[in-house]
Amino acid sequence: MAASCTGIARAAYEAALFWANTREVNDHPIGEFQGLQWMIADMATDLEAARLFGLKAATRREAGERFSLESAMAKLYASEAAGRITDKALQLHGGYGYTREMPLERYVRDVRIMRIYEGSSEVQRNIIARTVLKG
Known part of the structure; x- marks a missing residue:
């Protein structure tokens, strides 16, 4: 699920990058505006952290080690980060992002179920808390 x-x-991040580099306002790509640059920076950071959480869980599993904590953290973080990233990408696209001609519209729809499917974010938080409280 994290993957x-x-x-x-x-x-969604790649769609946002493309849009930020090609959509122009007053003869300037919107990616030149600092506020949008910060959104892109947050998206890149969330994406990398989600990727690393998933890799850590997969590495532990591959090594035959216990990985339930890492798996819960990876699923929780990746699903929540994907929600934030698609939301920011939609914000960058404006109303165009909701049109069916844009692939982003589907990403926004698809990512919402990820916070529910195969153990909601709340269930993942319960697993994490139970595990770390036991020491």
């Missing part, structure tokens, strides 16, 4: 969320987040 699926990260994939959707990456697609």
Whole structure:
């Protein structure tokens, strides 16, 4: 699930980068505006953190180690980050992002279920809390 969320987040991020570099306002790409640059920076940071959480869980599993904590953290973080990333990408696109001609419209729809499917974010938080409280 973390990998699926990260994939959707990456697609939304790449759509936002393309839009920021090609959409112009007053003969300037919107990516030149500092506020939008900060949104892109947040998206890039969230995406990398989600990717690393997923890799850590996969590495532990591959090594035959216990990985339930890392898996819960990866799923929680990746699904929540994907929501933030698609939301920011939609904000960058404005009303165009909701049109069916834009792939972003589907990413926004698809990512919402990720916070519910295969253990909601709240369930993942319960797993994490139970595990870390036991020491």
